[in-house]
Amino acid sequence: MKKILLSCLIAVFFSAWAAAQSGSTVIKAGYLVDPETGAISKDQIILIEGGKIIQVSDVLKIPKGANVIDLSDQYILPGMMDCHTHLCWHINDKKNDGYVMSIVREPTAYRAIQGVMNAKDMLHAGFTTVRDVGNNGNYADAALRMAIEDGLVEGPTIVNAGRIISPFGGQRWVIPERKDYTQPEYFFADTRDEIKKAIRENIHFGAKVIKLVVDDQKYIYSAEDIAFAKKEANLAGLKLAAHCATDAGARNAIEANVASIEHGFGMTPATMALAAEKQIPFVSTTFSLPVLESLASDLSHTPLEDYTSGVNTLKMAYEHDVFVAFGSDIIGKVPNMDRGAATLTFLKSFQDAGASNLQILQAFTVNSMKTIGLQNERGLIKSGWAADIIAVPADPIKNIETLKQVVFVMKNGKVIKSK
Numbered sequence: 001m002k003k004i005l006l007s008c009l010i011a012v013f014f015s016a017w018a019a020a021q022s023g024s025t026v027i028k029a030g031y032l033v034d035p036e037t038g039a040i041s042k043d044q045i046i047l048i049e050g051g052k053i054i055q056v057s058d059v060l061k062i063p064k065g066a067n068v069i070d071l072s073d074q075y076i077l078p079g080m081m082d083c084h085t086h087l088c089w090h091i092n093d094k095k096n097d098g099y100v101m102s103i104v105r106e107p108t109a110y111r112a113i114q115g116v117m118n119a120k121d122m123l124h125a126g127f128t129t130v131r132d133v134g135n136n137g138n139y140a141d142a143a144l145r146m147a148i149e150d151g152l153v154e155g156p157t158i159v160n161a162g163r164i165i166s167p168f169g170g171q172r173w174v175i176p177e178r179k180d181y182t183q184p185e186y187f188f189a190d191t192r193d194e195i196k197k198a199i200r201e202n203i204h205f206g207a208k209v210i211k212l213v214v215d216d217q218k219y220i221y222s223a224e225d226i227a228f229a230k231k232e233a234n235l236a237g238l239k240l241a242a243h244c245a246t247d248a249g250a251r252n253a254i255e256a257n258v259a260s261i262e263h264g265f266g267m268t269p270a271t272m273a274l275a276a277e278k279q280i281p282f283v284s285t286t287f288s289l290p291v292l293e294s295l296a297s298d299l300s301h302t303p304l305e306d307y308t309s310g311v312n313t314l315k316m317a318y319e320h321d322v323f324v325a326f327g328s329d330i331i332g333k334v335p336n337m338d339r340g341a342a343t344l345t346f347l348k349s350f351q352d353a354g355a356s357n358l359q360i361l362q363a364f365t366v367n368s369m370k371t372i373g374l375q376n377e378r379g380l381i382k383s384g385w386a387a388d389i390i391a392v393p394a395d396p397i398k399n400i401e402t403l404k405q406v407v408f409v410m411k412n413g414k415v416i417k418s419k
């Protein structure tokens with residue numbers, strides 16, 4: 001009897017030891033969804049080692065000692081992506097600061113702490129990668145990215161912009177006595193030399209993408225200015241994202257072949273057609289009604305008027321076969337929702353714009369991956385790619401709202417959330 005007990009104990013010990021040694025994780029994926037095609041493969045085995053996907057197969061033999069995660073009754077997808085976040089901006093309505101005052105009353109350290117909270121909430125909602133496009137004080141986004149990469153705090157992979165580069169004034173009105181108050185939030189750059197200097201300084205301080213605000217003043221960047229900035233960013237391996245609020249700004253950005261048009265609010269059908277022809281991604285930031293209602297005091301229209309106009313722009317993009325990626329652009333607090341839940345309210349904006357469930361899933365996954373430029377790195381469940389994997393309880397191609405019920409999140413092979 002004693003001998004049997006001893007051999008049992010030895011067996012338990014060795015199987016635990018083997019699991020620790022193998023370092024392999026296996027996910028039993030009941031329904032593996034490919035967002036590129038909408039195809040669903042049943043009963044797949046995903047082998048993960050060293051944070052990467054090693055193999056995906058239905059005949060894979062599970063390695064001895066592997067950590068097995070049973071998701072055989074779940075729908076498995078690559079982690080979602082959001083191309084346009086401002087994680088270190090979380091307007092605190094209780095302080096009655098509003099849109100403008102938060103950038104002068106909240107120091108960068110506080111902004112970084114806001115970012116820690118929002119990054120965690122995004123990851124737990126299923127967003128394993130975000131592109132953060134500025135408005136983070138004095139490089140709080142770079143600090144947040146580094147802290148996540150170093151494992152100090154939980155959050156998505158971040159591709160961050162550093163300070164937003166813009167013509168004098170940024171996105172605000174300034175007065176002669178306080179002409180610098182919107183810096184460092186914005187990096188004023190009017191001449192080519194200033195643009196080059198701003199890009200280089202951003203890269204030095206940790207930017208991984210360059211963001212230009214093209215047209216929020218009466219003077220806007222020309223197509224030549226934007227092409228100059230793009231060339232400078234590209235030389236260092238960074239892409240250029242262009243905030244465009246007017247049709248003229250979007251035209252200039254498209255002419256300069258930017259990596260993405262952000263917002264595109266004022267785009268006419270002809271400009272949409274040009275974006276489609278040149279295959280320039282359109283990052284839709286079509287605010288949902290709950291998000292617009294939370295910003296109501298800063299809007300010049302009613303939330304419903306703004307919602308309808310945003311939805312119509314997105315509809316126009318789909319009608320013109322524009323390549324659409326997803327951006328949330330949330331900067332505030334939606335009552336009773338964290339940043340992740342608020343971000344997922346945008347599914348409704350896409351539905352109301354007439355996008356199919358597959359189109360919506362693509363905007364929230366592969367199209368954003370391609371817009372950020374993460375091909376062969378992360379964003380698909382394929383061998384050699386990062387193990388960024390989520391699970392939902394139902395088929396998102398039949399019911400896209402199921403993306404609000406992410407039950408499992410893995411980032412770089414590490415389980416962040418499980419059933």
Ligand SMILES: [Zn+2]
Nearest residue numbers: 084086133329
């Ligand atoms: Zn934005």
